[in-house]
Amino acid sequence: MKKQLKSQYQAKPGIKSLKQSKWPVTLVWVAGLILIWELAAIEVAQTKRTPQNILPHLYQILAAAFSGKKVTNNLTATQVVLINAASTLLRAGEGFIMGVAFGYLLALLMSLSKIAEKIAFPYLMLIQMIPILGMAPIVLSITGDINRSRIVIAAILTFYPIAANCLAGFKAVEPQKHELMYSYGANKFQLYTKTMIPATWPYFFTGLKISAPLAITASILVDTLQGGGGLGSMLSQSLKHAMSIYVFWLIIFFIAFIGMFSFYLMGVLEAVLCPYRKWEKGGNEA
């Protein structure tokens, strides 16, 4: 992602830009993926009784996306996906924002106090080690509400990459920067606002890129636990043949796309908010 942006800024006209461009690579990559998928689909179609349950052809999925056939409650497959995606993504987004805020504040606290770090960090690791599926019922029984627990789970999965990355960012500030601030007679507030916090931004965005797709995945996974809408419950209903199996395939593609898009979005956000990142250390000789 970062490389892509970089090449965009350095792009020169002519054959050179084609060589430097990532597009041919992407094209080959996508073509290869389609080829492998289709070869596998042909194999499945010849050997299985219900190939669409295992691996349908891509054109079948595409056709399902644009077909007007109602799959449930007077909704087409695409309408089912989009309506449920709205509620899932909204919850993922809420959880993501909560997780980011909490993660960053925790990193800040751990950076400010060694004791806080020693106390909090093992818990951070512990939370990471509990599988979401194990954690979800616990969170559900605590919050008593499936919607709220979806948000909380998305937040829990989000906050760890943010907290861990930003803590690393706080620690990566060179000792000379601390000494410089000390020599200026800067107070702790100035040290943090002028040096420490801006220094964490690249780490913060790395954390965002990891946790944005995670928040979405988490939200979908928790959907499957209980009804009440959301991509996850549609996913399990479709798998149980309560509605067309193509809803499942559409959701899979949609999730993959949204996951990549969320990652890309964070990269764009970084490029806009941290323009200096174009010139990585040693990346330019003026």
Place this chain on the structure above:
Amino acid sequence: MIYTVGRLKRTAGALASGTAADLNQNEPSSEPTPTEQTVQSGISLSGVSKSYPVNGEMIPVLKNINLDIQQGEFISLVGPSGCGKTTTLRIIADLISPSSGTVLIGGQTPRQARLQRRYGMVFQSAVLYDWRTVIKNVMLPLEIMKLPRQEQLQRAEAMLDMVGLKDYATHYPGQLSGGMQQRVGIARALALKPDILLMDEPFSALDEFTREKLHEDLLQIWQKTHKTIVFVTHNIAEAVYLSDRVCVMSPHPGRISNIIEIGLPRPRNPQAKTSATFSAYVNLVRSSFEGV
């Protein structure tokens, strides 16, 4: 000889003949050492020692440093790694405190001098803030001082002008070469308008050509601003070329082996480096190290 240096001075007459043998004669100076009263932004270290505990044992890294640096003087601390030259500089900068002995900067403690921003510090790497433009980097210490915005800008522009980087004000550090970055670092140190510039191997990471260019820039800045400069380096020729006096330090424990007054005429120019006198000074500095 080791611990009584500071009084080892050489006359210009001995230098005229320019041989190492002449330079090697240790003539005790008849001049009295300057006292604190006469020193305004001079620096005086007396009996400064520093030791660190290693495995429960106190290992001395600096032993009985006595040094009087005069106002407006360009002095170099030169020596191999482990000789305590950087430690000495850091003690002056109040980044560490000595185990014993006293340091006075124009009659003040290093802490007082630091809080009054009487010195600017330049490190081996430029230590620039990637996320700030060049001018914002120079403005950083002024922001800490909470100067009015207009004055911050004016001062930063003036300093960038002095180091020849006025046209790069809105660039980011990542867009500059190593030499330019170090010049921003110097401009930032000067922005505080300090009496003293403390430089810790500022040019050692640069290539030879850039370094020579920066020598000229630094000498010009020094002549314009009359700062006291304490310059730490392991490059003997650099120390001789830039300095009024070269303080030769030896390791284990860190101590001053010799202080050599450099009688090369000012303003210095690069041609001086090829002269016999220059070589003689370089040789004298080299022969002053002990136990290396």
